[in-house]
Structure formats: C-alpha cells, structure tokens
Amino acid sequence: MSGTLLQINFKFNVPRADYEQAVSPLAGEYAKLAGLQWKIWLMNESDNEAGGIMMFKDEASAKAYVKGPLAAKVTGHPALSDFSVKTFEVMKAETAITRGPVK
Numbered sequence: 048m049s050g051t052l053l054q055i056n057f058k059f060n061v062p063r064a065d066y067e068q069a070v071s072p073l074a075g076e077y078a079k080l081a082g083l084q085w086k087i088w089l090m091n092e093s094d095n096e097a098g099g100i101m102m103f104k105d106e107a108s109a110k111a112y113v114k115g116p117l118a119a120k121v122t123g124h125p126a127l128s129d130f131s132v133k134t135f136e137v138m139k140a141e142t143a144i145t146r147g148p149v150k
Contacts, residue, residue: 050103051102051106051137052137053101053109053112053113053133054098054099054101054131055130055131055133056089056096056097057098057130057131058127058128059095059097063090063092066097070088073117080108082103082104082107082108082109083103083104083108083112084102085102086099086101086102087099098131102149113132
C-alpha cells in the first residue's frame with residue numbers, strides 16, 4: 048500500500064480558544080507540506096488533548112515532516128506537551144471495504 052499515516056497526539060495547557068487561535072494559521076503551512084495528502088485535526092477538550100492524523104504519500108515524506116521545521120514549531124510550542132508520534136501502514140483491502148479516504 049502506498050502511503051503512510053502519521054498520528055500525533057499531545058496535551059495543551061491553554062483554553063481551547065487560545066489553542067485554536069495559535070494553530071489555525073498553521074493549516075495553510077500544512078496544506079503546502081510536500082507529500083501530505085490530507086490531515087484531520089483532532090480535539091478532545093475535556094482531556095486537554097489534541098493532535099492530528101495525516102496521510103503522506105510515502106514514509107519518506109512522513110519522516111521529512113517529523114524532522115522538519117513545521118514539526119519543530121509545533122513540538123517546541125510552550126503550551127504543548129506529552130507528544131505521541133506514531134506511523135502506520137494502511138491495510139488497503141479492509142480500508143476500502145469500510146470506505147476509508149485512501150486510494
């Protein structure tokens with residue numbers, strides 16, 4: 048299966064409105080990431096946890112993001128902590144059956 052999913056979760060220590068104000072401008076930067084096919088932004092306000100699930104065209108693109116300046120900007124933000132970063136291969140046949148948004 049081509050493509051690599053990257054899941055990032057973290058804690059935030061500011062009100063949700065402040066968090067959204069800080070991350071909303073980053074959406075445009077994510078849209079320009081080489082190899083990024085799509086990103087779903089995650090929010091669990093009751094547990095002060097947020098994150099994202101991103102589909103990259105390949106593992107190299109996902110790794111380049113993790114080691115790049117945009118990821119450094121996010122992981123270096125003082126309002127964010129306890130990062131979990133995981134990559135996954137997509138199970139193509141099963142995902143197609145359940146209408147997953149992958150090719």
